[in-house]
Amino acid sequence: MEKSINIKRIELLLKRYIFENLNYEIMFWGIFVLLFTMVHTTQFFGIVLNLGGIIFTVRQYKSLNHTPSGIHFFMVPATQLEKLISTIILTTLYFFVMSIMAFIVGSSLAALISYIYSGTPIDIQWNVFATTTHEIQNGMLHAGTASTFWQTLGNFSTLQSVFLLGSLYFKRNTTAKTIISLIGIGILLASIELFIMQKVFVNPAASMQSISFSVSSNSNNSLGWISEMGGLLLTPYLWLICYYRLKEREV
Amino acid sequence: MVSINKLDFCYPQQSKLLENLTLQLLPGHTHGLFGKNGEGKSTLLKLISGLVFPTGGEISVLGFSPQKRAPQMLQNIYFLPEEYPEIISSIANFEKIYAPFYPNFNNAQFDNYLEEFEIKSKQSELNKLSQGQKKKVMIAFGLATNTPLLLMDEPTNGLDIPSKSQFRRMVASAANAERCIVISTHQVRDLEKLIDSVIIMEQHQIQFHQSIKNIISKLVFKETEFILPDDEPIYAEKSMRGVAQILENKNNENSTVDIELLFNAILAKKTTICQLFEN
Numbered sequence: 001m002e003k004s005i006n007i008k009r010i011e012l013l014l015k016r017y018i019f020e021n022l023n024y025e026i027m028f029w030g031i032f033v034l035l036f037t038m039v040h041t042t043q044f045f046g047i048v049l050n051l052g053g054i055i056f057t058v059r060q061y062k063s064l065n066h067t068p069s070g071i072h073f074f075m076v077p078a079t080q081l082e083k084l085i086s087t088i089i090l091t092t093l094y095f096f097v098m099s100i101m102a103f104i105v106g107s108s109l110a111a112l113i114s115y116i117y118s119g120t121p122i123d124i125q126w127n128v129f130a131t132t133t134h135e136i137q138n139g140m141l142h143a144g145t146a147s148t149f150w151q152t153l154g155n156f157s158t159l160q161s162v163f164l165l166g167s168l169y170f171k172r173n174t175t176a177k178t179i180i181s182l183i184g185i186g187i188l189l190a191s192i193e194l195f196i197m198q199k200v201f202v203n204p205a206a207s208m209q210s211i212s213f214s215v216s217s218n219s220n221n222s223l224g225w226i227s228e229m230g231g232l233l234l235t236p237y238l239w240l241i242c243y244y245r246l247k248e249r250e251v
Numbered sequence: 252m253v254s255i256n257k258l259d260f261c262y263p264q265q266s267k268l269l270e271n272l273t274l275q276l277l278p279g280h281t282h283g284l285f286g287k288n289g290e291g292k293s294t295l296l297k298l299i300s301g302l303v304f305p306t307g308g309e310i311s312v313l314g315f316s317p318q319k320r321a322p323q324m325l326q327n328i329y330f331l332p333e334e335y336p337e338i339i340s341s342i343a344n345f346e347k348i349y350a351p352f353y354p355n356f357n358n359a360q361f362d363n364y365l366e367e368f369e370i371k372s373k374q375s376e377l378n379k380l381s382q383g384q385k386k387k388v389m390i391a392f393g394l395a396t397n398t399p400l401l402l403m404d405e406p407t408n409g410l411d412i413p414s415k416s417q418f419r420r421m422v423a424s425a426a427n428a429e430r431c432i433v434i435s436t437h438q439v440r441d442l443e444k445l446i447d448s449v450i451i452m453e454q455h456q457i458q459f460h461q462s463i464k465n466i467i468s469k470l471v472f473k474e475t476e477f478i479l480p481d482d483e484p485i486y487a488e489k490s491m492r493g494v495a496q497i498l499e500n501k502n503n504e505n506s507t508v509d510i511e512l513l514f515n516a517i518l519a520k521k522t523t524i525c526q527l528f529e530n
Contacts, residue, residue, distance in 0.1 A: 009322065009352070016348045020340050069336035074302055077325035077352045247320075251302040 005085070009078045013086035016076070028056070029102055036106025037113070045128045046152070049099045053156060054163050057091045058174040061167040061246075070251040080246045088239060091160045096153060103128060154235070161238035168245045252278045252313060252400060252431045253299055259307030260291070260298060268294055270455040272308070278399060279428040280462070283442045284435040285514050286452030292435040293333065295452070296402045299433075300330045313400065326353055329393040333405040335385055342388055343373040355397035364391035367417055383409040390418060394425045401425075403434045407441040419445045439510040449510065451517050459517045461528055463508055469527050471498045472506045472513075485523055486516035499527060 018025065035048055063069035076083070107124045114122040129149040166178030253276035260269040268291040276282060286292045297303045298310060301317030301324070310317055315324035338345065342365070350356040365373070368387040377385060386409050393401060407415050422445055426432055433450075434442060449466065451459040470485070476493035478484060484496035495509065497516050517524060 006322075012348065012351055019344050019348050020338060023339060063336065066336065068332055068334040071297075071300075071302055071330065071332045072336045072338075074320060075300060075325060075328075075330050076349075077322040079322055080320065082322075250304055251297060 032102035033106045037109045040107040042128045057163040065171045254311040257308040281432040282448040283446035290452045328400045329398045331403040338377045353396040361395035401432045472509045
């Protein structure tokens with residue numbers, strides 16, 4: 001138990017969460033199963049995954065605002081990194097896997113109920129990560145399928161890291177304040193971009209159009225590469241801020 | 252074990268709570284930490300535990316800086332706060348989750364302490380226990396961790412009369428030469444005969460820190476109907492039976508320390524009393 005990252009301690013922290021939140025977990029995932037029994041489309045899965053994820057994540061560090069709970073949390077003999085890793089595992093991997101399982105259980109229940117009452121099974125899209133693609137080959141339009149698993153997991157992780165940071169920064173109304181902050185940052189970035197465009201180009205509107213075209217049309221150019229790298233690094237960067245925020249947090 | 256040097260602390264947008272505070276806590280002692288409301292007793296315990304960070308000065312706990320909250324330090328400290336969060340878990344599960352974090356945790360000891368506190372079933376849900384019973388579980392757990400440093404904030408608040416004497420017995424049995432126990436409380440009567448060191452906080456600082464042995468050798472605590480002509484009390488106050496007084500121990504008399512009286516005396520005659528201990 002002397003290292004800064006100890007797997008045993010992370011395991012104990014995860015166990016601690018499950019033991020202390022068992023009733024909440026049963027209720028939470030029960031609602032998920034019920035929702036997926038009623039609606040079992042891939043679009044609905046995406047909505048429930050992201051909205052449920054936000055609700056689940058903002059709750060993680062809410063207890064730190066309550067002094068006795070904060071003392072209880074910080075006095076657990078584990079590093080802040082281990083505490084953060086266990087929270088990341090819970091808010092991303094655990095939540096993601098549990099959502100898929102809830103979807104499978106909910107959809108299976110829906111199929112079973114439908115079969116019992118009408119005698120015909122309903123059509124369920126089991127692979128929630130399959131998407132239809134269109135390609136033009138030799139002048140012909142070809143339709144195909146592609147898996148969006150990694151893309152969904154990546155986007156979900158980013159969203160979770162944003163709200164995890166929000167739960168560490170804001171004491172009350174975490175969700176609303178995080179969303180407002182995101183809008184504020186968006187406006188600020190757009191203003192900076194517009195300002196730079198005005199300085200560099202004579203006609204900013206036309207320039208922006210040409211740049212956005214070049215980014216989306218050719219990801220091999222430098223701007224596209226920077227955009228992709230930025231997207232990939234955003235989540236670990238937000239986790240890093242979470243870590244320092246947790247380290248400096250007092251009760 | 253705990254070394255605090257010129258410590259300053261204030262909460263954001265508030266005036267200084269602790270200023271230039273210096274304190275050394277050695278193993279093998281049970282310290283009683285006393286002070287008026289808002290003097291910063293609980294904050295001092297939080298600073299030692301790394302729950303809040305000093306604005307100036309240094310703290311070293313078991314050779315670690317508490318701000319870093321290193322697990323090697325935390326597994327050797329048990330902080331028993333005045334209030335507990337809502338923990339939805341049975342006592343047995345609580346033990347299963349938290350005991351592995353403390354390398355010296357003794358399960359048999361925990362069972363014995365629970366038995367002594369008359370908590371019969373470990374299957375009882377913590378959130379369904381009364382505040383007093385929950386406190387008993389936490390005290391039992393804290394003692395069973397066998398951490399070298401045990402910090403208790405108002406541990407006897409909410410305990411019934413029999414439990415208070417059980418608490419004293421348990422703490423006395425848990426104290427040893429390697430352990431340092433700090434108990435912060437307003438309930439001074441609960442700690443008499445338990446502590447062997449008195450720490451009094453006032454005006455953002457430690458005003459008095461002496462062992463009971465030292466206090467007895469320098470001071471005599473008396474309660475008489477009236478002040479005798481030969482008596483020259485350092486401090487006296489009216490009591491139920493007449494007058495409670497503190498005198499200089501010139502004739503090597505043996506008396507029992509009245510912590511409440513000593514506390515009032517320090518507040519009223521700090522310089523006179525402290526001078527006696529400096530000689």
